[in-house]
Amino acid sequence: MKLQNYTLRYLAITLLLVIPIWAGIFYVLILDEVYDNIDDDLKNSKIIIVRHAFANKELLNSPEFGINKFTIKPLPKGQYSHKEEFSTLKEFMEYDNDNEPIRTLKTVFDDDKGNSYELIIKASIVEEDELLEDLFLALIGLYVMLVISILLVNRLLLKRIWKSFHVILDNLKEIKLGTGSKLKPINSSIDEFIILEKEVEKMLTRNEMLYASQKQFIENASHELQTPLAISINKLELFAENNILPDEQMMELGKITDTLNRLTKLNKSLLMLSKIENQQFSEEKNINFNELVLLLVEDYADLSDYKKVKITVTQNDSLHFMINKGLAIALISNLLKNAIIHNHPNGFVNFIINKNDIIISNSANNSPLNPEVIFNRFYRHTTTNESTGLGLSIVKSIINNYSITIEYLFTKNHQFKIIFPKK
Amino acid sequence: MFPETEVYFELVFLHLKYIKQARMKILIIEDEAGLREVVQQSLEKEKYIVETAHDYISGLDKLGAYDYDCILIDIMLPNGNGLDLLQELKRQKKQSAVIIISAKDAVDDKVKGLDLGADDYLSKPFHLSELHARIKSAIRRNNHNGDNLIVYKNVTLSPEQRTVAIDNKELILNRKEFDLLYYFIINPNRLINKTAIAEYVWGDHTDQADNLDFVYSQIKNLRKKLKESDAEIDIQAVYGIGYKMN
Incomplete structure (x- = not known):
C-alpha cells in the first residue's frame, strides 16, 4: 500500500470514530441549551401573564388554550406548592398533521385575595427526531467532505512533497554496482530528504569502492597465483619425466598434478568472471548464433560421442546478436558442456533456436535444480569435485552484460532458455 | 647410441638449413627464479642452449649481444615491460622467434604482443609439453624457407x-x-x-x-x-x- 493511501486509511477510520462521538456530545449540549432557553422563556412568560392577570381579572378564568398559549384555572381553597414544574409531552398539531413535542410549565399563583390559580404555559420545542436526522445528514456530508479534502491534499500536496522521495527510490532501484551509475539529483528543500539523499550517495560511493576493490582483489589474486601455479606444475612435470618412480608414487604424483590443474581451471574461471564483470571484453560483433551452435556442437562431438549423448539442433529461425565473440562462445559452450556432462548414457541434448531465444534441454537422472542458487558462484548440484562450480556464474555474468535473460525450467528434462532482447 | 641422436635427427629434418648448428639457442627473460629454472632445465634436456635474464636491463643486454633462435619474454618485468623488449628486438631487425609469456592472459596484451611481431602468446600457467610445442612451431614458422616436414x-x-x-x-x-x-x-x-x-x-x-x-x-x-x-x-x-x- 502506498504511503499516501496508508495515511488516508487511518485518517478515514479515525474520523469515522471521532465524528459520531463529537456529534453525540454536540447534540446533548445543543438540546440542553435549547431546553434551558425555552424554560427561561416560559418562566418569563409566567411573570408577564401573572402581572397581566392582576391587572385584568378576566384573564384569571381562561381554562382553554385558545390563541393564548396558556390556561389559568381557579383552584379550590387549600395549600398548594408554588413550585414550577416543567414537562415535555406530545400534542397533535394540525399544520404538521402529526404529534409534535411541546414543553409545558405548570405552576400555582395566588391573587391579591389569596385565591390560588393553576397556570399552565406551553411552548413548542425542537423536534428531536428531525434534528437528529438533519444532524446525521450534515455529519455524513461533513465526513465525506473531510475525506475528499484529505484525499485531495494528499494527492496534490503530498505528491509534490514526496516527489523527491520517489526520485530517491527510483535511484535506489536503478543502482547496479560496478556500472558507475549516477544518482539523479532531487532538488528538495525538505531537510529529511536532503539528508536521505546525501546518505544514499555516501553509501553508494562506499559500496562502489568496496565492490571495485573486491573485484580488483579477485583479479590481482588470480594473476598472482598464476606464476606459483606454473612453477609447481612445471616442476612436477619435470620431476615425473626425470624420475622413474614406482607406479604407486607416479599415481600420487599424477593426483597432485591433477589437483594443481584443477586449481588452474578455478583460477582461470575466476579471472574470466572478473574480466566479464569489469567489461574487459569490449569488442562486439554481430554473431550468428545458428552457426555458433552448430560449430560448438561439432567441437563437442568427441565428448558427446564418448558420453553416448545425442545432440540435435532445431533451427526455427536465424538468431543474430551483437556480442563479444569469446563471450558468445563461453555462453553457449558452458551450457552445452553442462548438458553433456550432467546426462546419462543414451541421453540427449536438444537445441531449439528461435528468432529471439535459444532453448537448451537435456535428459538427466537427477531432480530439478533450484533456480535460486544454480547461478551462484561455487554452487554445485552434484558432488563431482572436478567441476569448478563457476560455469553458470560465468553464463549469468555474460547475460547480465548484454541484457539477455535466462530461465531455468524442469519438465522431466532440464531446460535453459536464453532470451535475447528484441531489437 | 648417443642419447642425442633422436633429437638430433628430429632437428635435422625440422631445419635442414641448420644442420651444422643443430643445437639452438634460447633466451628466457623471466623474473621468477623458480619458473626460470624449471623452464631452463626442461629446455636443456631437449639439448637447447639456454640463457636467462631476470629483468628488463639484463634482457636488453643479452638481446643486443647475441642472436637467439627463440626468445621467451615475460611481459611484466622488474624495471621494464616485456613488450618494449620486443619492440627493441624488432628495431634491431633480429630474426629470433618470440613467444610472449604472461600471467595476465589479457586480450589487449596478446593483441599488442602479436601486433609487435611476437610469434606466439602463452599464458601462465602452462604445461612444459605445451611450451615445447610452441617453441618448435615458432622456430619452424620463423624459418619458413626450410622444409617443413x-x-x-x-x-x-x-x-x-x-x-x-x-x-x-x-x-x-x-x-x-x-x-x-x-x-x-x-x-x-x-x-x-x-x-x-x-x-x-x-x-x-x-x-x-x-x-x-x-x-x-x-x-x-x-x-x-x-x-x-x-x-x-x-x-x-x-x-x-x-x-x-x-
Whole structure:
C-alpha cells in the first residue's frame, strides 16, 4: 500500500470514530441549551401573564388554550406548592398533521385575595427526531467532505512533497554496482530528504569502492597465483619425466598434478568472471548464433560421442546478436558442456533456436535444480569435485552484460532458455 | 647410441638449413627464479642452449649481444615491460622467434604482443609439453624457407598439409587424431600430462571427472591406426599421469 493511501486509511477510520462521538456530545449540549432557553422563556412568560392577570381579572378564568398559549384555572381553597414544574409531552398539531413535542410549565399563583390559580404555559420545542436526522445528514456530508479534502491534499500536496522521495527510490532501484551509475539529483528543500539523499550517495560511493576493490582483489589474486601455479606444475612435470618412480608414487604424483590443474581451471574461471564483470571484453560483433551452435556442437562431438549423448539442433529461425565473440562462445559452450556432462548414457541434448531465444534441454537422472542458487558462484548440484562450480556464474555474468535473460525450467528434462532482447 | 641422436635427427629434418648448428639457442627473460629454472632445465634436456635474464636491463643486454633462435619474454618485468623488449628486438631487425609469456592472459596484451611481431602468446600457467610445442612451431614458422616436414622414425608429418605418411604411405587421420599425433611427435619421449593433451586437442571442453577415460578412449583409436600401418612409434600410458610416445 502506498504511503499516501496508508495515511488516508487511518485518517478515514479515525474520523469515522471521532465524528459520531463529537456529534453525540454536540447534540446533548445543543438540546440542553435549547431546553434551558425555552424554560427561561416560559418562566418569563409566567411573570408577564401573572402581572397581566392582576391587572385584568378576566384573564384569571381562561381554562382553554385558545390563541393564548396558556390556561389559568381557579383552584379550590387549600395549600398548594408554588413550585414550577416543567414537562415535555406530545400534542397533535394540525399544520404538521402529526404529534409534535411541546414543553409545558405548570405552576400555582395566588391573587391579591389569596385565591390560588393553576397556570399552565406551553411552548413548542425542537423536534428531536428531525434534528437528529438533519444532524446525521450534515455529519455524513461533513465526513465525506473531510475525506475528499484529505484525499485531495494528499494527492496534490503530498505528491509534490514526496516527489523527491520517489526520485530517491527510483535511484535506489536503478543502482547496479560496478556500472558507475549516477544518482539523479532531487532538488528538495525538505531537510529529511536532503539528508536521505546525501546518505544514499555516501553509501553508494562506499559500496562502489568496496565492490571495485573486491573485484580488483579477485583479479590481482588470480594473476598472482598464476606464476606459483606454473612453477609447481612445471616442476612436477619435470620431476615425473626425470624420475622413474614406482607406479604407486607416479599415481600420487599424477593426483597432485591433477589437483594443481584443477586449481588452474578455478583460477582461470575466476579471472574470466572478473574480466566479464569489469567489461574487459569490449569488442562486439554481430554473431550468428545458428552457426555458433552448430560449430560448438561439432567441437563437442568427441565428448558427446564418448558420453553416448545425442545432440540435435532445431533451427526455427536465424538468431543474430551483437556480442563479444569469446563471450558468445563461453555462453553457449558452458551450457552445452553442462548438458553433456550432467546426462546419462543414451541421453540427449536438444537445441531449439528461435528468432529471439535459444532453448537448451537435456535428459538427466537427477531432480530439478533450484533456480535460486544454480547461478551462484561455487554452487554445485552434484558432488563431482572436478567441476569448478563457476560455469553458470560465468553464463549469468555474460547475460547480465548484454541484457539477455535466462530461465531455468524442469519438465522431466532440464531446460535453459536464453532470451535475447528484441531489437 | 648417443642419447642425442633422436633429437638430433628430429632437428635435422625440422631445419635442414641448420644442420651444422643443430643445437639452438634460447633466451628466457623471466623474473621468477623458480619458473626460470624449471623452464631452463626442461629446455636443456631437449639439448637447447639456454640463457636467462631476470629483468628488463639484463634482457636488453643479452638481446643486443647475441642472436637467439627463440626468445621467451615475460611481459611484466622488474624495471621494464616485456613488450618494449620486443619492440627493441624488432628495431634491431633480429630474426629470433618470440613467444610472449604472461600471467595476465589479457586480450589487449596478446593483441599488442602479436601486433609487435611476437610469434606466439602463452599464458601462465602452462604445461612444459605445451611450451615445447610452441617453441618448435615458432622456430619452424620463423624459418619458413626450410622444409617443413617433421620426421620421426618412419613417420613423416606435414603440419601445413595436415597429412601423415608412414614409410611414405599415407595414413588417413581425422582432425583430432592428427592434432594428437602432432602433439606427440613434437614432444617425443616426453611424458605428457593428460590435461595438457586434452587442452591442446579439445580446448577446455573436458575439465571434468572423466578426463582420463576420455583422453584414453581417443588415444586408443590413434594407437590402433598407428599399429595397423606398422608405424615404428607407439604411445604408452603412464598410469595416473599421462602418455609418452617412443
